Amino acid sequence: MFLQVEKNASPYTVQSYMDDLEDFNLFLIQENISNLKDVDYRTIRVYLTRLYEKKLGRRSVSRKISSLKSFYRYMEQNDLVADNPFIYISLPKAAKPIPGFLYTxxxxxxxxxxxxxxxxxxxxxxxxxxxxxxxxxxxxxxxxxxxxxxxxxxxxxxxxxxxxxxxxxxxxxxxxxxxxxxxxxxxxxxxxxxxxxxxxxxxxxxxxxxxxxxxxxxxxxxxxxxxxxxxxxxxxxxxxxxxxxxxxxxxxxxxxxxxxxxxxxxxxxxxVTKDRLRHVYMNSHPRAKSDFFLKRGDESDN
CATH class of the missing domain: 1.10.443.10 (Intergrase catalytic core)
Structure with missing residues (x-):
């Protein structure tokens, strides 16, 4: 309800958050952790290890941690937990591939x-x-x-x-x-x-x-x-x-x-496209222009 009303999140986003929270809850049950207040830095490191053991990509792992970080932020703001253990977790962002596009x-x-x-x-x-x-x-x-x-x-x-x-x-x-x-x-x-x-x-x-x-x-x-x-x-x-x-x-x-x-x-x-890259280079670099050498030749004659 908070995501839908306060954050105006789409149904798809809400479902993704629910899936991430359910995944974390199953992990806590496996680790015999019954209280969200007992989650600490060590717990999270173990959870990360489990995610990588599942061969999840960096982007998927980052999304799950982001969901849990937001969840604990909400819990902290409403005095349901003392602090947010996920604020100490930082994950390198996956490099975003260059989007495909069409030429003219x-x-x-x-x-x-x-x-x-x-x-x-x-x-x-x-x-x-x-x-x-x-x-x-x-x-x-x-x-x-x-x-x-x-x-x-x-x-x-x-x-x-x-x-x-x-x-x-x-x-x-x-x-x-x-x-x-x-x-x-x-x-x-x-x-x-x-x-x-x-x-x-x-x-x-x-x-x-x-x-x-x-x-x-x-x-x-x-x-x-x-x-x-x-x-x-x-x-x-x-x-x-x-x-x-x-x-x-x-x-x-x-x-x-x-x-x-x-x-x-x-x-x-x-x-930058290859054509654009070449255009900028040819019009910006002094030694890329043919008239540069012509000018040098004129100066040497004088």
């Missing part, structure tokens, strides 16, 4: 394969343009309704994780694709179902498109475009963030657009 040439192939005379093609075009233009999550895209789009200022109202709300702008390509789909393709799809819905993206039967349906659509588009890379909605989110940062957007702005609560979540996108 790969994106162009996806943008060119849809039949814009067909309602389904118009929907698919609007979907991929929206995901790339805004970087929103597939769950956020699936929840969007007609009233959430303001074409007068090219902005979308997004309901994110934990019911957090934000406004995200979109560009001309997404605007054209969305207007075509909403005014034409969506109307035709809507006629196929007697049930009322305000969802923007509809399936072939006229009902709201599910997140799973969106993923299947992308898979079919990739297959049709003959791309060898795996594309999922989150990869378009990665691509959005990578391209924004590579083109000079500041980290705080991208954080706001993505709906990240912590800046550290956005920093994983600060990797």
């Amino acid at each position: 040439e790969e994106l162009e192939k996806l943008f060119e394969i849809n039949d814009l005379d067909d309602p389904i093609g118009q929907r698919n075009q609007a979907l991929i343009e929206t995901l790339y233009a805004t970087g929103i999550r597939v769950s956020e895209c699936q929840r969007m309704e007609i009233k959430d789009i303001d074409f007068s200022i090219s902005t979308m109202f997004i309901r994110g994780k934990g019911n957090k709300e934000r406004y995200v702008p979109f560009g001309r390509f997404a605007e054209v694709a969305l207007e075509m789909y909403i005014n034409n393709g969506r109307r035709k799809l809507r006629e196929k179902s007697p049930a009322a819905t305000n969802a923007i993206f509809l399936n072939a039967r006229g009902g709201p498109l599910t997140a799973r349906g969106m993923r299947l659509i992308l898979n079919k588009m990739v297959e049709k475009a003959a791309l060898t890379v795996h594309v999922h909605p989150h990869k378009l989110r990665h691509t959005f963030a990578t391209h924004m940062l590579n083109e000079g957007a500041d980290l705080r702005t991208v954080q706001e657009l993505l709906g990240h609560e912590n800046l550290s979540s956005t920093q994983i996108y600060t990797h």
